Amino acid sequence: MTGSFVMLCLMWTNALLPARKYYHASMLSRLKIAEEVTKLLELKAQLGEKNGEAPSKLLLKTPKGTRDYGPEQMALRLTVLDKIIAVFKKHGAETIDTPIFERKEVLTGKYGEDSKLIYDLKDQGGEILSLRYDLTVPFARYLAMGKISSIKRYHIAKVYRRDNPSTTRGRYREFYQCDFDIAGQYDPMIPDAECIRIISEALQSLDVGPYTIRLNHRLLLDGIFAACGVPSNKFRAVCSAIDKLDKNSWSEVKKEIIEEKGLDESSTDKIGIYVSRFGGIELISELRKDSELMKYESATKGLESMELLYKYCNILQVTDKVTFDLSLARGLDYYTGVIFEAILIGDDVGVGSVAGGGRYDNLVGMFDSKHKSIPCVGLSLGVERIFNVLETKLNKEGVKTRTTEVEVFVATAQKNLHEERMKLLSILWDAGVKAEQSYKRNVKLLAQLQYCEESGIPLAIIIGEGELARGEVTLRDVVSRTEISIPRAHLIEEIRKRL
Amino acid sequence: MTGSFVMLCLMWTNALLPARKYYHASMLSRLKIAEEVTKLLELKAQLGEKNGEAPSKLLLKTPKGTRDYGPEQMALRLTVLDKIIAVFKKHGAETIDTPIFERKEVLTGKYGEDSKLIYDLKDQGGEILSLRYDLTVPFARYLAMGKISSIKRYHIAKVYRRDNPSTTRGRYREFYQCDFDIAGQYDPMIPDAECIRIISEALQSLDVGPYTIRLNHRLLLDGIFAACGVPSNKFRAVCSAIDKLDKNSWSEVKKEIIEEKGLDESSTDKIGIYVSRFGGIELISELRKDSELMKYESATKGLESMELLYKYCNILQVTDKVTFDLSLARGLDYYTGVIFEAILIGDDVGVGSVAGGGRYDNLVGMFDSKHKSIPCVGLSLGVERIFNVLETKLNKEGVKTRTTEVEVFVATAQKNLHEERMKLLSILWDAGVKAEQSYKRNVKLLAQLQYCEESGIPLAIIIGEGELARGEVTLRDVVSRTEISIPRAHLIEEIRKRL
DSSP: OOHHHHHHHHHHHHHHGGGGOOOOHHHHHHHHHHHHHHHHHHHHHHHHHHTTOOTTSOOOOOOTTOOOBOHHHHHHHHHHHHHHHHHHHHTTOEEOBOOSEEEHHHHTTSSGGGGGGOOBBOOOSSOOEEEOSOSHHHHHHHHHHTTOOOEEEEEEEEEEOOOOOBGGGTBOSEEEEEEEEEESSOOTTHHHHHHHHHHHHHHHHHTOOOEEEEEEEHHHHHHHHHHTTOOGGGHHHHHHHHGGGGTSOHHHHHHHHHHTSOOOHHHHHHHHHHTTOEESTHHHHHHHTOHHHHTSHHHHHHHHHHHHHHHHHHHTTOGGGEEEETTOOOSOTTOOSEEEEEEEOSTTOOOOEEEEEEEOSSTGGGGSTTOOOOOEEEEEEOHHHHHHHHHHHHHHHTOOOOOOOOOEEEEESSTTOHHHHHHHHHHHHHTTOOEEOOSSSOOOHHHHHHHHHHHTOOEEEEEOHHHHHHTEEEEEETTTTEEEEEEGGGHHHHHHHHO | OOHHHHHHHHHHHHHHGGGGOOOOHHHHHHHHHHHHHHHHHHHHHHHHHHTTOOTTSOOOOOOTTOOOBOHHHHHHHHHHHHHHHHHHHHTTOEEOBOOSEEEHHHHTTSSGGGGGGOOBBOOOSSOOEEEOSOSHHHHHHHHHHHTOOOEEEEEEEEEEOOOOOBGGGTBOSEEEEEEEEEESSOOTTHHHHHHHHHHHHHHHHHTOOOEEEEEEEHHHHHHHHHHTTOOGGGHHHHHHHHGGGGTSOHHHHHHHHHHTTOOOHHHHHHHHHHTTOEESTHHHHHHHTOHHHHTSHHHHHHHHHHHHHHHHHHHTTOGGGEEEETTOOOSOTTOOSEEEEEEEOSTTOOOOEEEEEEEOSSTGGGGSTTOOOOOEEEEEEOHHHHHHHHHHHHHHHTOOOOOOOOOEEEEESSTTOHHHHHHHHHHHHHTTOOEEOOSSSOOOHHHHHHHHHHHTOOEEEEEOHHHHHHTEEEEEETTTTEEEEEEGGGHHHHHHHHO
16 A cells, blocks of 8 residues: 555545534533533522522432423433334334442443442442443343343333533434344354344334444454454553544544553554545455455454345345445444444434444353353434434424323312312213313313313313213314313213314 | 229220230241341351451342332332322322432431431441431422422332331331321321221232221321320420331330330329220220310310211222221321221231331421421331331242243254244244243253243244245143144234134
């Protein structure tokens, strides 16, 4: 390779990689404003404290990097999670749950550089505990502890990272992970390919727009590092630096590799050329022509695996959804085989990866006294980012999400009829109808009907003294504002007909 | 009241109250064994550490008082939670979520004596945080912070208490709470009565057996304490002692009131007589005859409220499900009005309360700088205990819960047909059929069919070379073990017909 070709490649690398950072400006600014307001409120409260105000005036906020979810947000989240769970169930997964905290030693030595972001609990006498950092390590602990040799499970739960929260980029200190993993001694790439199909099905069903699933293999990366002259004890550290290419430019990553990881410039430049390459299955044969690389067994093994994975992806009809991308490294230490990461490729989105995962064959063994391991492969959907994308989309389209499922509102047209409302409600609830009333004895009819329209409740029952005397109720269709009289005896039947 | 009558009442009290502790022996012993095994394992591991074994041999357990939930337990839990959510939605509730931890000052001063059980996070630079102790205080913080004046919401999430875990009694350090609350300035007892109806509907729908919902009123209790000569600054402390009557005998509680709360014996004996009384609506008129008690406005106000509550309970058809019980006190400080607690009254259950709640009108005000409050009433279902009851019941009946929803298993009758299985799976998944295969290339057909029977999968598709040549598949009904041949083109249609 001539010097000028290397230069050209590096220039191309530098030009290409930063282009992978794209953030949607309007969503950004909306979230940015919210973040700034929070900061200002915090400063204001701190000033208040310093000026000797009453200590009773406590700072009313959620902890840094966390947030409440109101009814609208929860309605959207539950819809998203339901769709994801449906995909996981379609693939035959069971579900499990583990405690939110683990004995600290369970988490130690599993996350490499990221370990500093683990939340520890205070030592209040007893065990030393930490909040879980992901769902994968607790899953491995669960398998080892229960001596479970095979399982296909999903786990949707919150995890905790003392990261510098960038709420504008959908990065929080408390966030949901949606994991699906297949554990067991199986044949190569069959479960791995299914994981890629699952990511594709999930993103399709969530309607987040066009995406690609970037693929790479840790063995191939190891081969590349070896071919570039990286000593093997620095493989994981270099991986963790390369993983930052989705947010940082190559020149920043290069600086980190040289200055922090202590690699020489010539090796680093060679790595830079490799990690700029991406494409389809043809990249496998291209790499096979690289005689320097092919000297390393891990590289040939990695390429063989990628070839089989492509074959299965083809059968499972997801080849058009994947990109073989040598810049994909994944930050975590525990991956041992195929790694993958899905990104949205629409014009106006730029939320980073929305799914990721890979094979981790040695993690369970770290918990076993005889180091007996269970091979595992799994994926994690980045639901927080997906929520952000969908929220922005719904806001743009002006779609209003209903936050309750109320079918019938029971209203009264005159004063002091609240007991009659409650009698009717009791009948409706007995019949399984979702129904509510105002908790005030006397409310104006107009206010009751307005509430129905605002909340999207389809039906209203109105009772007044006339209706009571005739043994009837007025049934109102809230949208069309049409009303009919119905004998009380036929009420449930009539409601069922209309729902 | 003559001395001997007092004596008689006290004897009756002592005889009656311990009878409220009833625990199912077989469940107890099963859980007790599990607990003892855990303790022994812990001791064994500690011994290992002391004997200088390799530090790599880490203690493989979940933190004290916590547990993993395997697929069977999760399947049962999700069924239970789904039923509860259906009831909450029937009553028009929205849902919200809050972070698992709060700034410590948010929790301070809300739980009385129980504050010592709060889990604190380690100070890692930044805010001082604690894990949430219940969902009520975070809810009040949420209302105050968002200046929300009315909401009807449910919240199902884990809470944390550094209690002495008694896993035999279904008491854990990490457990789910299922809360439903109505916040807003409404008319007396209308939302309160609905909360009682909701508890009743939930327990009914969960099929946990006979139950009663014990009712009392904090104002009435205050009146009783005043009439017994308790100084008002000791009301809450006495409440917290009386709350233990569901686990301890009156003589133990009496000892605590005298020795720890510093009340004199004569006042305590008077309290003992009151708290032994329970019954129905007639208890209201009986207490009205107690001229000493009627001198206290809080007692008359409490009784008025109870009368209105009974009226509404009657309309909502839950009068036969409630008991007016003066020994009900509830431990938490924040209740201000009606309080309630549901217990199972079957022969072979004794899990303590399975639901509780009450009115807390001043809690939100504790977070508002101008002490503006939002009246609230709510309930919490003790799902961990309900899970235990239902698990025991299912075990006794020998019912096996399915942990997946797989509809079709794709099997092969000869070797090296795994790619054909994958092709079929891709078609099934595209059609939305829940389907799986073995992740091994070659498995004996018998093993594949056995797996279907064990997992309760209703249908199996079998392909062999014959089927492939004919463009057919064999569709097997797993239960009846009958098989038919179907052209591949009709497969999805035929499967849909049979599911």
